[in-house]
Amino acid sequence: MLAKLWINFVAPLLRRPPRYQVAALCYRETGPALEVLLITSLETKRWILPKGWPKSGLDAEATALEEAWEEAGIRPTDGGQGLVGRYRYAKRLRGSVPVRTDVDVYAFEGAALQDDYPEAGRRERRWMSPAEAAELVEEDQLKSLLRDFPATLRAMRRG
Template sequence: MTNTMKRAWAEFVQPILRRPPELQVAALCYRVTPTAEKQVLLITSRGTGRWIVPKGWPMDGKKAAEAALQEAWEEAGVTDCATIEGHVGSYAYDKHLDDGYDAPVEVEVFKVRVKQLADIYPEHDQRTRRWVSPADAAEMVQEPGLKAILLEM
């Protein structure tokens, strides 16, 4: 009887209770060095200090790519002379919420060519940023879907 209840819980009840994923937007910021090497910009998360790309929630009055660019400014200092080059994919992760629960999140990723970074920006004292090769970035991030996008750069 116990195995039957466990199976019913796992296959029927849990899927019904699971929330649909929330949507976030992200900026995959990159530059091309004078030696024609492509580099991507990673930042640290505020909570755990893990390496991520700038991302956040959609914003009223902004298209998804515009919201991603706004997040790139606030979290990494990407100036408004950057160029949005389009949607490059999506990945999923579980976001740990302040109430102690994890929420599934689907992140839509937009490629952004960076021309300049500001020294002072809204979260400059809360994050570290680093330019790295796409292969190195893929080793640094935790989310498998983001790793795959980085390796396709």
């Protein structure tokens, strides 16, 4: 009886709806090779895409573009390829409380990395193949998105 009470009434009250962030999947083509840009997170130093919370006055794609500049020092060369996917992860907030967070991912063709940008010196950043990037990130849905990105990009260009 207690288990049923917990499952049907208490647990749903404690669950929070997912939070929402946007990310920039910056890429470049060097000859026949496609590379994507990953950065390290500030605290745990795990490999991630530049991402952040929505910003007042900016739509999701513009926010992703702003995060690419602030966190990675990149100014994309195009207006963006649009939404290329979504993934979910457990964002650790203050006190290490995990919160389910949905992330919409927008693709941008990147230019050269700038040396002077807001978070310079606080993160590592590296261009790599989508397959290598998929091996370095932790989130399974992001791994799939990165592995599939070359085909996704080709399809977007055709359509």
